[in-house]
Amino acid sequence: MAEEFAEANRKFFDDLADKYDIKPWQQDLHRKITTEIQEKATTFIEPRLAAHPPGLRLLDYACGTGMLSRALAPWITTTIGIDISPKMVDRYNALASSPTPSTKDNKTITGIVGDLLNPTPSPSLSSPDFYNFDIAGVCAGFHHFHSPALAIERLAERVKPGGVVLIVDFCLEDEEGKWIPSRADHTVTAHGFSEGTMRSVFGGAGLVEVGYSVMPGTVTLRMDGAGEGGIERKVFLGRARKP
Numbered sequence: 001m002a003e004e005f006a007e008a009n010r011k012f013f014d015d016l017a018d019k020y021d022i023k024p025w026q027q028d029l030h031r032k033i034t035t036e037i038q039e040k041a042t043t044f045i046e047p048r049l050a051a052h053p054p055g056l057r058l059l060d061y062a063c064g065t066g067m068l069s070r071a072l073a074p075w076i077t078t079t080i081g082i083d084i085s086p087k088m089v090d091r092y093n094a095l096a097s098s099p100t101p102s103t104k105d106n107k108t109i110t111g112i113v114g115d116l117l118n119p120t121p122s123p124s125l126s127s128p129d130f131y132n133f134d135i136a137g138v139c140a141g142f143h144h145f146h147s148p149a150l151a152i153e154r155l156a157e158r159v160k161p162g163g164v165v166l167i168v169d170f171c172l173e174d175e176e177g178k179w180i181p182s183r184a185d186h187t188v189t190a191h192g193f194s195e196g197t198m199r200s201v202f203g204g205a206g207l208v209e210v211g212y213s214v215m216p217g218t219v220t221l222r223m224d225g226a227g228e229g230g231i232e233r234k235v236f237l238g239r240a241r242k243p
């Protein structure tokens, strides 16, 4: 069941990859979430970033085209993106290789195909390069996992002691009344996450210093079926630290 669900995600995002973040509404959503991540980076997400310590390592899980990687690039030296969709990883690496102010100065951003939620993840993910991250985050991917609790456990295994697990996703709030069926429905297990759920999954993985911060305003989703006005959704940042 879990493997079928993962395969549905791989196929859906392989088919979508070329069109994933090119429409104006998608770019507006990415811009708003990027701004929120950057504004909260040194306060809510990880206060240690404020000192710009050298050599920090980020795991961007379910990286897609790399919004989280680019948002945190000013603070991070080595970024590894992992995604189940090879075509999303191709786009991630293509974007990472185009020089930007945030990827110069010996910074590296590398995407690879993988599924940490698979009971037998690819052996290449067992190498030390894929452990001891300072931050392991998932942006807009958490609702695509068959088990959010398992995902937090897997991310917690990948950060160093004292490292941070970060989730950026949709709030649960009143979304049930607004949800409009979409062709992506078979790839999601939730339409959002409450603060209570996030505290429970972070705590269940032994993480501490849990925080849940709601982004001001909303983002507009204009997927198929959303109609003229689209769907307004609230976004949260959830974070916790490995003791």
Ligand SMILES: C[S@@+](CC[C@H](N)C(=O)[O-])C[C@H]1O[C@@H](n2cnc3c(N)ncnc32)[C@H](O)[C@@H]1O
Binding pocket: 006, 009, 010, 013, 061, 062, 063, 064, 065, 066, 067, 068, 082, 083, 084, 085, 088, 114, 115, 116, 117, 138, 139, 140, 141, 144, 145
């Ligand atoms: C909505 S996109 C978000 C992409 C990107 N993080 C962003 O913020 O734009 C969800 C991503 O999750 C990936 N994904 C879904 N299930 C996954 C899994 N089990 N392991 C890794 N990636 C997965 C998909 O391939 C897709 O790239």
